[in-house]
Amino acid sequence: MRESRYWILSLGAAVCLVVLLGIHLSIMHLDTLLAYLGVVNADPLHYQAVMARGRSGGWVLAYILLLAFGLYHGLYGLRSVLSEVVSPTGQRLLTWAVVAVGFIAFTWGTYVVIKSSLMGGV
Amino acid sequence: MRRYNNRLGIRGWIYAGNYGLERYLYFLHRISGLGLIFYLLLHIGVTSARIYGGAAWEQTMSLLSGPAFKLGEYVLMAGAIFHAANGLRLIITELGMCIGTPGRQEYPYVSSVRKQRRLMIVVMIIIAVLLLISGVDFFIL
Amino acid sequence: MANFRIQRYDPEKDSRPYFQTYEVPVEQGMSILDCLFYIKERLDATLSFRASCRMGICGSCAMYINGLPRLACETQATSLATDTIEVRPLPNYEIIKDLVVDLSPLFEKHQRVRPWIIPYELEELDRPTKEYVQSPAELEKYLQFAYCLKCGLCLAACPTMATDNEFIGPQALAQAFRYNSDTRDGGDAERIAVVDTLHGLWRCHMAGACAEVCPKGVDPALAIQLMKREAVFGKKKERARLVDPRCGVTPLPGIPKAPEPTVKRSEGKR
Numbered sequence: 001m002r003e004s005r006y007w008i009l010s011l012g013a014a015v016c017l018v019v020l021l022g023i024h025l026s027i028m029h030l031d032t033l034l035a036y037l038g039v040v041n042a043d044p045l046h047y048q049a050v051m052a053r054g055r056s057g058g059w060v061l062a063y064i065l066l067l068a069f070g071l072y073h074g075l076y077g078l079r080s081v082l083s084e085v086v087s088p089t090g091q092r093l094l095t096w097a098v099v100a101v102g103f104i105a106f107t108w109g110t111y112v113v114i115k116s117s118l119m120g121g122v
Numbered sequence: 123m124r125r126y127n128n129r130l131g132i133r134g135w136i137y138a139g140n141y142g143l144e145r146y147l148y149f150l151h152r153i154s155g156l157g158l159i160f161y162l163l164l165h166i167g168v169t170s171a172r173i174y175g176g177a178a179w180e181q182t183m184s185l186l187s188g189p190a191f192k193l194g195e196y197v198l199m200a201g202a203i204f205h206a207a208n209g210l211r212l213i214i215t216e217l218g219m220c221i222g223t224p225g226r227q228e229y230p231y232v233s234s235v236r237k238q239r240r241l242m243i244v245v246m247i248i249i250a251v252l253l254l255i256s257g258v259d260f261f262i263l
Numbered sequence: 264m265a266n267f268r269i270q271r272y273d274p275e276k277d278s279r280p281y282f283q284t285y286e287v288p289v290e291q292g293m294s295i296l297d298c299l300f301y302i303k304e305r306l307d308a309t310l311s312f313r314a315s316c317r318m319g320i321c322g323s324c325a326m327y328i329n330g331l332p333r334l335a336c337e338t339q340a341t342s343l344a345t346d347t348i349e350v351r352p353l354p355n356y357e358i359i360k361d362l363v364v365d366l367s368p369l370f371e372k373h374q375r376v377r378p379w380i381i382p383y384e385l386e387e388l389d390r391p392t393k394e395y396v397q398s399p400a401e402l403e404k405y406l407q408f409a410y411c412l413k414c415g416l417c418l419a420a421c422p423t424m425a426t427d428n429e430f431i432g433p434q435a436l437a438q439a440f441r442y443n444s445d446t447r448d449g450g451d452a453e454r455i456a457v458v459d460t461l462h463g464l465w466r467c468h469m470a471g472a473c474a475e476v477c478p479k480g481v482d483p484a485l486a487i488q489l490m491k492r493e494a495v496f497g498k499k500k501e502r503a504r505l506v507d508p509r510c511g512v513t514p515l516p517g518i519p520k521a522p523e524p525t526v527k528r529s530e531g532k533r
Contacts, residue, residue, distance in 0.1 A: 011213055011216075011217075014209055014213065015210075015213070017206070018206045018209070018210065021202060021206070022206070025199055025202060029195065029199060029256070029259070029260060030255075030256060030259045030260075031259070032259045033255065033259050045183060047172070047176040047179045047180060050172055050179065051172065054172065067166070070162050071162065074155070074158060074159030074162055075159065077155045077156075077159060078155075078156065078159050081152055081155070081156060085132065101163070105162075105163055105166050108166060108170065109166045109170075112166075112169070112172070112173055115173045116172050116173050119173065
């Protein structure tokens, strides 16, 4: 595949990330702001709250999308930066290393999301 | 004949002369992006504690609390806000918008960087406002 | 009087560059290049620098002057508004001696993008039968980029060039865009294949330093971003029409004849 395809995919992932990560960050950290906007969200980090989110279908999808877009965009960027410092002989190795890290992280992350959605009683 | 290699190296990403702010944003974008991807990998590992039950989760969370981690979380959020807003500016300019079109140049030349500078300033103001709002929410309220 | 701090390096004697200071009586109207000539003629004949036209056309005297890569001939000494002027060779190249750097990577990368018109019909190139018609609007799509001097300032300014030896660089990318935007040219696919690579277009992240330092307003940053869009979304290219050359035209009545040329073309030449 031509490099331009990877690049435009990375841009698309970036736009989706702005939306998804914006929601994720405001829910996890900006409780006062959300309370002003009428969303009551007490202690989102409590185990019950975490698992409650983990069981709802919408959140499962959101987490998997966040994983996919985040890993693709992040690792594409990492490869971009490292390709500018790695010697010409190491470029192919760099690409494969980044792909391997992405594959492992995505598989593990998806496993965790699906496993916790299946864990019924807390 | 011997040559002296004058390549600036990584130092040249950070500083190479009296350029406009965009060249420094290039480095900040890079550093914040590297920080975020390494945090994402860490985050995937840490949050997977929940599949080992409530006790394991609470233990991990208590490990990661305290003022130092709170500050660290804010720095990460600041990095994400900067990377997102500056990234949107880069998407706009790199797709050829807000940087003008080719044409006859007359001295003094107005370059594409100068043409997008207003956009850059607006983005920087947005970043500052978002950092302020999230900072107040984080530490004060 | 101005103090010139000049970076010196002699490959036969020095293991690394050092600075030497000269006092030059700067007057209104003296360019940095004039000052360097003053030093070479009156103070220190061993100082090496490259210069030719003294008027911003040849692109030989590119140097790093007081924190920015600039042409020495186009930089007025008084415009820097300081008494200490630091002159160094361009960064991101190899230093041959003193202020002279090896620009061959620039030329090699320039060549890689095929900076010439690749016509649709090769026969037309070798044995032209007709003329290309290009409107002023079509000309202005690439004219700005055609003013490139190959001075190499943009590669010295580019942050990616600071580490990435393989990066094809703003100069070559701008030239690829210049020829791709030419309606006489049909070599888009060949050039896109060269620049749509890991070390091509996508190593530019719009730091804009190249556009800031360009002494001719070529604006490589603009060319690169526009080319990114074309590489991703493709483009519809207009093709220059081929028309018969105008000959044997009879002017309309009432139009005065052109005056006789004052310089006669010498016979035999032609």
